[in-house]
Amino acid sequence: MSQAHEKLNLASEPLLQLDDIEVIYEKVIFAIKHISLQVGPQSIVALLGANGAGKSTILKAISGLAPAQRGEIVQGKIVYSGKDITQATPGQLVAQGLVQVLEGRHCFGHLTVEENLLTGAFIRRPSSKALAQDLERVYAFFPRLKLLRKSYAGYTSGGEQQMVAIGRALMANPKLILLDEPSMGLAPQIVEEIFEIVHQLQQTQGLSFLLAEQNATVALRYANYAYVLESGHITHHGDAQTIASSQALSDSYLGGR
């Protein structure tokens, strides 16, 4: 256990901690139960599980987006940076550096790539000079987006839209990014490119990621720690190498490629 905690960077306080979280939709539909997990500073934590296991529900519970889908946290506590955020709104959380990138990417198709990125900074109201610097910082990680800055996001590829969605999250100056199924529908080479950038952001900017993925193979190569979900429960957790070499995934679902 202590070794696992080292991998989570938990020598100090966790950045994010969920304690016995339960979410139901529409007052009756049970989605997740007894979810306790931690994300350390500067770490990548994977949430793995089949479709419907509860990955997105966990991310939405954290980011304050569950109520928008008639979901409710009926039990448990979520602490971020030492503060209880169980009932915080998405806007309050973004202002504190906790940002979600939704499943399916959700770019504004009728805005250019650069306009999409700028929407991510809105909440901070930075000066135009700071804004320009922030854009350059994003373009340094995503040179391809710089080339496409004047293109309508709706006309870019799926991989490019995923980059726009992550880039927009970066414009909020986050400490923790909740990333929902970044690999979905993308070619393996693009998936690799995106995970490499996530890894760079962790290493060079000190960011943490909580990453929901059905593609366990790729997620476990980049994650420090992983939780495996099945029908709204955590069935296994451990450092990524241990999970990758254990029966955990084949027990829970035929994950992988």
Ligand SMILES: Nc1ncnc2c1ncn2[C@@H]1O[C@H](COP(=O)(O)OP(=O)(O)O)[C@@H](O)[C@H]1O
């Ligand atoms: N808005 C919603 N209303 C009702 N049930 C939902 C809603 N969103 C998800 N669910 C249910 O909650 C469970 C977990 O779903 P989800 O968190 O989306 O899983 P995953 O992201 O792992 O595919 C599923 O049984 C799903 O049908």
Ligand SMILES: [Mg+2]
């Ligand atoms: Mg999902």
